[in-house]
Amino acid sequence: MPIDILMPALSPTMTEGKLAKWVKKEGDTIKAGDVIAEIETDKATMEVEAVDEGTLAKILVPEGTENVAVNTAIALLAGEGESASDVSAAKAPAAAEAPKAEAPKEEAKPAAAPAAPAVKAPVAPPPSDEDRFFKNTQTMTVREALRDAMAEEMRKDGSVFVMGEEVAEYQGAYKVTQGLLQEFGPDRVIDTPITEHGFAGLAVGAAFGGLRPVVEFMTFNFSMQAIDHIINSAAKTLYMSGGQMGCPIVFRGPNGAAARVAAQHSQEYSSWYAHIPGLKVVSPYSAADAKGLLKAAIRDPNPVVFLENEILYGHSFEVPTDPDFIIPIGRAKIERAGTDVTITAFSLQVGMALAAADKLAEQGISAEVINLRSIRPLDVHTIVESVKKTNRLVSVEEGWPFAGIGAEMSAVMMEHAFDYLDAPVVRVHGKDVPMPYAANLEKLALPQVDDVVTAAKAVLYR
Amino acid sequence: MATTTRRRAKPAENAAPEPTQEELLHYYKEMLLIRRFEEKAGQLYGMGLIGGFCHLYIGQEAVVVGMQAAQLPGDSVITSYRDHGHMLACGMEAKGVMAELTGRAGGYSKGKGGSMHMFSREKNFYGGHGIVGAQTPIGTGLAFAHKYKKDGCIDVCYLGDGAVNQGQVYESFNMAALWKLPVIYVIENNKYAMGTSQQRASAGELYLRGSAYGIPGKQVNGMDVLEVKKAADEAVAYVRGGNGPMILEMKTYRYRGHSMSDPAKYRTKEEVNKMRSEYDCIDHLKSLLFTKGYADEESLKVIDRDVKAVVTEAADFATNSPEPDASELWTDILVEA
Numbered sequence: 001m002p003i004d005i006l007m008p009a010l011s012p013t014m015t016e017g018k019l020a021k022w023v024k025k026e027g028d029t030i031k032a033g034d035v036i037a038e039i040e041t042d043k044a045t046m047e048v049e050a051v052d053e054g055t056l057a058k059i060l061v062p063e064g065t066e067n068v069a070v071n072t073a074i075a076l077l078a079g080e081g082e083s084a085s086d087v088s089a090a091k092a093p094a095a096a097e098a099p100k101a102e103a104p105k106e107e108a109k110p111a112a113a114p115a116a117p118a119v120k121a122p123v124a125p126p127p128s129d130e131d132r133f134f135k136n137t138q139t140m141t142v143r144e145a146l147r148d149a150m151a152e153e154m155r156k157d158g159s160v161f162v163m164g165e166e167v168a169e170y171q172g173a174y175k176v177t178q179g180l181l182q183e184f185g186p187d188r189v190i191d192t193p194i195t196e197h198g199f200a201g202l203a204v205g206a207a208f209g210g211l212r213p214v215v216e217f218m219t220f221n222f223s224m225q226a227i228d229h230i231i232n233s234a235a236k237t238l239y240m241s242g243g244q245m246g247c248p249i250v251f252r253g254p255n256g257a258a259a260r261v262a263a264q265h266s267q268e269y270s271s272w273y274a275h276i277p278g279l280k281v282v283s284p285y286s287a288a289d290a291k292g293l294l295k296a297a298i299r300d301p302n303p304v305v306f307l308e309n310e311i312l313y314g315h316s317f318e319v320p321t322d323p324d325f326i327i328p329i330g331r332a333k334i335e336r337a338g339t340d341v342t343i344t345a346f347s348l349q350v351g352m353a354l355a356a357a358d359k360l361a362e363q364g365i366s367a368e369v370i371n372l373r374s375i376r377p378l379d380v381h382t383i384v385e386s387v388k389k390t391n392r393l394v395s396v397e398e399g400w401p402f403a404g405i406g407a408e409m410s411a412v413m414m415e416h417a418f419d420y421l422d423a424p425v426v427r428v429h430g431k432d433v434p435m436p437y438a439a440n441l442e443k444l445a446l447p448q449v450d451d452v453v454t455a456a457k458a459v460l461y462r
Numbered sequence: 463m464a465t466t467t468r469r470r471a472k473p474a475e476n477a478a479p480e481p482t483q484e485e486l487l488h489y490y491k492e493m494l495l496i497r498r499f500e501e502k503a504g505q506l507y508g509m510g511l512i513g514g515f516c517h518l519y520i521g522q523e524a525v526v527v528g529m530q531a532a533q534l535p536g537d538s539v540i541t542s543y544r545d546h547g548h549m550l551a552c553g554m555e556a557k558g559v560m561a562e563l564t565g566r567a568g569g570y571s572k573g574k575g576g577s578m579h580m581f582s583r584e585k586n587f588y589g590g591h592g593i594v595g596a597q598t599p600i601g602t603g604l605a606f607a608h609k610y611k612k613d614g615c616i617d618v619c620y621l622g623d624g625a626v627n628q629g630q631v632y633e634s635f636n637m638a639a640l641w642k643l644p645v646i647y648v649i650e651n652n653k654y655a656m657g658t659s660q661q662r663a664s665a666g667e668l669y670l671r672g673s674a675y676g677i678p679g680k681q682v683n684g685m686d687v688l689e690v691k692k693a694a695d696e697a698v699a700y701v702r703g704g705n706g707p708m709i710l711e712m713k714t715y716r717y718r719g720h721s722m723s724d725p726a727k728y729r730t731k732e733e734v735n736k737m738r739s740e741y742d743c744i745d746h747l748k749s750l751l752f753t754k755g756y757a758d759e760e761s762l763k764v765i766d767r768d769v770k771a772v773v774t775e776a777a778d779f780a781t782n783s784p785e786p787d788a789s790e791l792w793t794d795i796l797v798e799a
């Protein structure tokens with residue numbers, strides 16, 4: 001059987017082209033890889049190379065022909081033991097004959113993709129028995145809780161290790177990894193050079209290789225150096241590998257504004273990372289959140305971005321003493337129950353929201369404060385159930401408004417609670433400016449308790 | 463902590479033994495398989511069955527075949543988007559690779575990765591990475607995991623002559639040297655990064671790029687599988703011996719454009735033809751097989767036919783395998799805990 005040589009597509013967009021020149025003549029012997037013709041597309045002239053061996057038996061499309069459709073037979077190739085004359089008698093030039101193998105036709109079926117989970121009713125968050133652990137607690141700082149979470153997981157699982165700048169000998173730039181080097185040694189608590197892009201990528205490789213890295217960024221501001229590996233390597237590889245190549249890794253460190261460190265060191269990254277399918281994003285408020293969620297993050301088979309807050313490191317909270325205490329990722333916490341307005345917040349802003357709720361109570365307004373804890377997956381269910389009761393939502397975040405968490409919260413309300421709202425959502429957020437250094441300006445740039453109070457009253461028309 | 467069987471490092475031979483007939487024939491078959499596979503991929507692209515970016519490895523086959531021959535099972539491999547040859551050399555099936563190129567359910571990534579993104583835990587192949595240079599720290603991390611687990615394995619991390627100018631490559635070199643990680647960086651210097659020649663992009667010699675970190679580097683004729691194998695043996699022994707990383711710069715050449723839609727205006731036809739006709743790795747090995755009396759036209763024809771059968775079968779599989787089910791859109795985003 002002679003083989004059809006087809007008009008090839010030479011670029012992702014080419015549908016037809018000009019057969020500019022035949023480099024081989026009828027009767028020529030052709031080896032795989034030989035250039036047989038030249039084709040002009042709208043972009044360039046390109047060579048067509050033979051894939052099969054044989055003799056060029058017949059040219060079906062003469063040179064100079066314009067608008068030859070991709071996959072038209074342009075010549076016939078006689079195989080071994082066939083002669084050119086056997087072939088010339090064969091079929092006439094069938095224009096734009098259907099290719100032997102049918103290319104998948106795009107227009108044919110934008111196959112009804114299953115509906116995105118987002119438009120479905122919000123699913124209940126993962127169950128948790130965290131409350132029962134609060135019978136026995138001890139007071140500790142967020143800093144200590146984070147350290148204990150890492151230490152407990154490292155004791156349990158030899159594949160967990162911690163790496164980052166100043167995490168070992170210096171005991172952590174913010175002393176979060178205090179004592180880990182002494183307990184686990186330099187093979188598992190690793191000081192890196194100042195090389196965020198490199199060590200983030202290295203840690204992703206280590207995770208692919210079967211380890212469970214906990215990567216500390218001195219602050220998340222510096223994770224921008226490494227964001228390609230967080231997104232392109234850690235978050236997407238499971239999908240791109242058809243489920244083979246999971247990446248169990250935690251990227252953690254302080255996020256958001258500290259105090260008086262100006263624009264490059266004061267940025268809030270939750271909406272950046274929460275944008276990415278394939279990542280989980282967690283942002284704890286209390287020491288119990290910090291401990292329970294960090295343990296869950298280290299055990300999670302997926303990449304988790306764990307956003308801490310420098311100002312909170314020194315704050316003390318009650319934390320369960322039982323080492324089995326853990327908080328599932330994806331579950332918000334109602335910090336204060338209320339009936340008139342729902343206030344969502346995360347990280348340091350939870351404290352702001354609680355202070356605002358106190359002030360509102362003095363004015364006879366009962367606010368329900370939800371500590372989101374997990375940004376992605378977001379516990380939409382808990383938020384929506386609250387709004388069904390209060391009919392009003394104020395979203396509080398430290399970051400910028402545009403495409404921020406408050407914007408997402410507004411969309412969630414449109415999709416899931418539109419009929420329950422008695423007022424438009426109001427967002428409290430960092431001002432849409434780089435963080436200034438001057439004390440007075442910095443204060444103006446960040447959300448304050450009174451901003452939350454004002455917003456709550458606004459949605460109540462008071 | 464998962465530890466696999468500890469293996470003994472291969473003792474460094476004082477005099478490299480002559481390659482056997484069997485070895486030479488194996489290299490021939492492997493290189494030919496990659497070439498025929500790539501030619502077929504080019505054809506399927508031309509038929510519209512493969513879309514998007516498709517970077518062929520034609521011309522560079524000796525590099526990956528020579529390197530692979532020096533490795534042991536368990537050693538990990540990682541590379542860029544020009545990855546078809548590496549996967550075949552690792553022992554991944556031609557069918558699964560080709561079906562991924564056509565975006566079908568039977569592909570290694572169920573059609574969700576494409577030409578640039580395939581993986582095999584079974585064969586220790588870790589991709590398939592589309593961001594130029596990104597595989598370098600990841601490969602370094604695979605080496606970190608080998609050392610951490612004390613499994614006696616090494617990582618072979620391939621990168622291009624363009625990729626060597628990425629900052630993360632030097633971040634990797636530094637950490638690999640500092641921590642004596644078992645990794646061989648194989649720079650596949652095919653003279654061009656898309657349309658930019660090495661001269662226009664890179665100052666200095668590439669094999670010396672690790673010298674400030676104390677990483678030994680060697681320039682190798684990457685068009686000769688035996689020279690590649692020899693250099694690979696030495697590098698593998700050095701790296702597996704716990705001495706830290708090593709760099710091998712393979713001087714090689716790609717015959718085709720950077721990707722399918724590259725008209726290759728940045729180099730002359732004469733240059734390409736000269737490389738093809740005078741330095742081709744397959745032709746070269748073929749004549750060696752003839753002079754040594756290890757093969758004749760007839761016996762090589764048998765190999766050719768076997769290879770062709772594998773490639774034809776792969777292409778058939780890749781065109782008949784169904785497209786992934788629409789439900790696959792929503793799977794493999796997160797591992798369910």
Ligand SMILES: Cc1ncc(C[n+]2csc(CCOP(=O)(O)OP(=O)(O)O)c2C)c(N)n1
Nearest residue numbers: 544592593594622623624625652654655656
């Ligand atoms: C970070 C990044 N920048 C640019 C590109 C676009 N790009 C893809 S391949 C390539 C050239 C790389 O050349 P080289 O490293 O020599 O590898 P080769 O293609 O020759 O194998 C470029 C610029 C990319 N994929 N990633």
Ligand SMILES: [Mg+2]
Nearest residue numbers: 622623654655
């Ligand atoms: Mg190159």
